[in-house]
Amino acid sequence: MATIELYNTLTRKKEEFKPLEGKQVRIYSCGPTVYSYAHIGNFRAYVFMDTLRRVLKYNGYNLKHVMNITDVGHLESDADEGEDKMEKAAKKENKDPYEIAKYYADVFLQDMEKLHIERPEIIAKATEHIQEMLQYVQGLVNSGYAYETSKGIYFDISKLDKYPVLSNRKVDEQIAGARVDVDAEKKSPYDFALWIKAPQNHIMKWESPWGLSYPGWHIECSAMGRKYLGDEFDIHTGGIDHIPTHHENEIAQSKGLTGKVPANYWLHVDFLQVDGGKMSKSLGNTYTIEQLAQKGIEPLAYKLFCFTAHYRTKLNFTFETALATQKALMRLREGFVRQQKGTEEIEKQKIQEYENKFLETINDDLNMPAAMGLVWELVRYPKQSKQIADLLLKFDEVLGLDLINSEKYLEKAKEVEVPEEIQNLLDQRKKAREEKNWALSDELRDMLKDKGYMVKDTKDGMSIEKL
Numbered sequence: 001m002a003t004i005e006l007y008n009t010l011t012r013k014k015e016e017f018k019p020l021e022g023k024q025v026r027i028y029s030c031g032p033t034v035y036s037y038a039h040i041g042n043f044r045a046y047v048f049m050d051t052l053r054r055v056l057k058y059n060g061y062n063l064k065h066v067m068n069i070t071d072v073g074h075l076e077s078d079a080d081e082g083e084d085k086m087e088k089a090a091k092k093e094n095k096d097p098y099e100i101a102k103y104y105a106d107v108f109l110q111d112m113e114k115l116h117i118e119r120p121e122i123i124a125k126a127t128e129h130i131q132e133m134l135q136y137v138q139g140l141v142n143s144g145y146a147y148e149t150s151k152g153i154y155f156d157i158s159k160l161d162k163y164p165v166l167s168n169r170k171v172d173e174q175i176a177g178a179r180v181d182v183d184a185e186k187k188s189p190y191d192f193a194l195w196i197k198a199p200q201n202h203i204m205k206w207e208s209p210w211g212l213s214y215p216g217w218h219i220e221c222s223a224m225g226r227k228y229l230g231d232e233f234d235i236h237t238g239g240i241d242h243i244p245t246h247h248e249n250e251i252a253q254s255k256g257l258t259g260k261v262p263a264n265y266w267l268h269v270d271f272l273q274v275d276g277g278k279m280s281k282s283l284g285n286t287y288t289i290e291q292l293a294q295k296g297i298e299p300l301a302y303k304l305f306c307f308t309a310h311y312r313t314k315l316n317f318t319f320e321t322a323l324a325t326q327k328a329l330m331r332l333r334e335g336f337v338r339q340q341k342g343t344e345e346i347e348k349q350k351i352q353e354y355e356n357k358f359l360e361t362i363n364d365d366l367n368m369p370a371a372m373g374l375v376w377e378l379v380r381y382p383k384q385s386k387q388i389a390d391l392l393l394k395f396d397e398v399l400g401l402d403l404i405n406s407e408k409y410l411e412k413a414k415e416v417e418v419p420e421e422i423q424n425l426l427d428q429r430k431k432a433r434e435e436k437n438w439a440l441s442d443e444l445r446d447m448l449k450d451k452g453y454m455v456k457d458t459k460d461g462m463s464i465e466k467l
Contacts, residue, residue: 145256335379342384
């Protein structure tokens, strides 16, 4: 079996991947908090998760992969402050939090399908694992790693041999820049909530040894990871924003209960930026998959865009680059179809060389930009051959770009649905051209372009395509 190398945040180096049990790989991925629509920054992490899955399967491994859905317990701040995000969303939308959670979870899973992101073998909702979390907290209390205050049950970080371990910083740097409540009941300002005693008006709460209460955010991943994957498993994935608090606290909880770090390899994907800056709701640039589609950018074009940078480097999103990637996706499909219809023969040795290079590239810490370089070489290969198309289909087991249906996508692209507003502008332009009012004709053409439609004048009249 070929060697896979992955960058392990825990050891801060690239290491050969060696699973705990033969060809079985157990993975835990931090899933969404379903209080709102997932945006494209969130989905960069899930495209990465999908690529990891596909690379492992391409190498012959079997997967047992858990992804959580946080539908309770995620406070506004990772430092255990503010309202529960689900409760806040419920108040804002004047709906039941369970209704909120179901709606946004369904939309998230639909968006995953549009991106051809494989669904993990186990989807675990926090609200369906309250008993497992309670048992975990009780175990930490019994072992002396947790204590009760008037607000809840807190983890005592002073009992650990080292904290933090992922970020390799001193504890007083751990929450640098974050507000930490001054709570005289806490033994340390950096002790974190395992279980929170619920105010009377709190909707999502459960009976517990400490009264009506609800879980802290970090405990759900520890409890569900342990239930489905055991005390130790192979890989834990998430965004780099999880490193300093959420994943650090997962490790602390696990060490407190089992004496072990739960995962051998910790893989983290870097941020998606927008227009060179931070993505945030206050800036209005937390675009969704649906909003991209409205501008003519397919979900699979966004996935292809994610392959333009290594997962451990920042990726900058602009609509200009996204639209360019949409065009690149169409060229990729056209190139695949050309190769599929080709009749030329290519030496088996040449095909094998490409296959070996692709495997070597993806196994080098999921180097997707380099892997796509090989894909483009094949698409532009001077000989047109079904052998190349077959090889591209094999590579698509990792890419997940649905190349097998390229012709269908190309046919659909020719069928432009023209909204009424656009049709009115086209009618005005047609009239302007009939009246030889070229200045108005050009002005209307530019207006259509601004709205995402390219008009071409042919001997048969005007044709239109979506940009």
